Amino acid sequence: MTPEVLLVLGAFLASSVEMVEALTIVLAVGVTRGWRPAMIGVGAACATLAVLVAALGPALTQIPLSALRVFVGAVLLVFGLQWLRKAILRAGGVRALHDEDAIYAREVALSGEKETAATGMDWYGFTLSFKGVLLEGLEVVLIVVSFGSTGGHLGLAAAGAAAALLVVGGVGALVHRPLSRVPENSMKFVVGIMLTSFGVFWGGEGVGVSWPGSDLALLGVIGFFALVALVLVTDLRRRAALTSRVTSGA
Amino acid sequence: MGLLRRVGRFWYDFLIGDDWLAAIGVLAALGLTAALTDAHNPWWLLPVAVAGVLTMSVRRAARAAGPGHAEIAPPGDT
Numbered sequence: 001m002t003p004e005v006l007l008v009l010g011a012f013l014a015s016s017v018e019m020v021e022a023l024t025i026v027l028a029v030g031v032t033r034g035w036r037p038a039m040i041g042v043g044a045a046c047a048t049l050a051v052l053v054a055a056l057g058p059a060l061t062q063i064p065l066s067a068l069r070v071f072v073g074a075v076l077l078v079f080g081l082q083w084l085r086k087a088i089l090r091a092g093g094v095r096a097l098h099d100e101d102a103i104y105a106r107e108v109a110l111s112g113e114k115e116t117a118a119t120g121m122d123w124y125g126f127t128l129s130f131k132g133v134l135l136e137g138l139e140v141v142l143i144v145v146s147f148g149s150t151g152g153h154l155g156l157a158a159a160g161a162a163a164a165l166l167v168v169g170g171v172g173a174l175v176h177r178p179l180s181r182v183p184e185n186s187m188k189f190v191v192g193i194m195l196t197s198f199g200v201f202w203g204g205e206g207v208g209v210s211w212p213g214s215d216l217a218l219l220g221v222i223g224f225f226a227l228v229a230l231v232l233v234t235d236l237r238r239r240a241a242l243t244s245r246v247t248s249g250a
Numbered sequence: 251m252g253l254l255r256r257v258g259r260f261w262y263d264f265l266i267g268d269d270w271l272a273a274i275g276v277l278a279a280l281g282l283t284a285a286l287t288d289a290h291n292p293w294w295l296l297p298v299a300v301a302g303v304l305t306m307s308v309r310r311a312a313r314a315a316g317p318g319h320a321e322i323a324p325p326g327d328t
Contacts, residue, residue, distance in 0.1 A: 070280070070284075073280075074276075074277060074280055077276050077280070077300065078266070078272075078273045078276055078277070079267075081272055081273075081276055081300065081303070081304060081307075082267035082268070082269065082272070082273075084304065085269065085272065085304060085307050085308055085311065088304075088308050089308060089311055089312065089315075092308075092312070094311060094312045094315045095311075095315070196300065196304075200296050200297050200300055203280050203283075203296065204283060204293060204296045207280060207283050207284035207287055208284065208287035208288075209283060209287060209291065209292065209293045209296065210291050210293065211293050212293060217293070221297055224297055224301070225297070225300075225301070228301045228304065228305070229304075232304070232305060232308050236308070236312055239312070
């Protein structure tokens with residue numbers, strides 16, 4: 001295998017890992033908050049990246065990625081935790097399951113109060129999608145610049161990343177429809193776990209944590225929070241059953 | 251509502267939501283992890299701390315709601 005092929009393959013694989021992370025966030029936002037804000041977020045992040053690349057070029061390697069990871073990780077962590085908490089409370093029967101019809105009726109009654117009613121845009125969905133794609137996109141740019149500049153083959157490294165974009169984007173286009181059919185409350189439960197896990201992973205990386213197993217540790221973090229969430233739901237249901245037994249016995 | 255107030259409210263709802271203690275808890279955990287990374291590699295600290303904050307937040311919400319108090323989720327609820 002020639003060094004050029006290895007370079008393209010390396011850039012392809014490294015970029016794929018980052019793009020899969022971005023795709024996960026975009027799919028999560030698209031399925032739960034709607035595809036419009038998710039895709040506008042992707043578009044805005046890509047445009048921002050294009051401007052950054054055009055303006056800075058190889059100087060992009062000077063961007064403090066750790067600081068950006070801390071910021072994006074902290075935001076995702078705080079936001080994801082809220083999401084997961086609500087999903088656990090719903091699954092545990094403390095909070096009612098999401099009823100879109102009732103919410104729509106109430107939202108219309110309160111028109112003007114919410115961002116979506118005032119501007120027709122879901123800024124929550126947009127911001128999540130934008131941040132995820134911008135951070136991962138920047139990492140892809142850095143991968144291309146570092147792979148390409150070491151051997152003087154920036155074009156080949158960019159071709160590897162472009163191939164990764166085609167493959168990962170294609171997978172995203174294929175799976176977004178089946179994902180849309182998953183019940184909303186189940187999907188929100190999973191999304192809460194994913195956002196919290198990404199927040200912990202990126203936030204930890206940003207403040208200097210070295211994860212055992214590198215990027216693979218993300219799977220362990222996701223598994224850990226899935227377990228914690230399931231234990232909390234089981235506990236809430238057990239307490240509710242106990243309370244109702246005591247109440248009916250009284 | 252003024253634009254500035256709307257923007258402020260959006261960021262407050264987005265970041266803090268309805269449990270400001272949980273938000274402060276996870277930021278403190280992140281800060282503690284950052285403080286310890288110079289001498290150690292405390293990779294386990296952040297997941298454990300966040301799980302603890304989540305457990306306390308869920309228990310507090312369950313206590314506040316009491317038995318049989320589930321309501322329809324508010325508009326814009328995640």
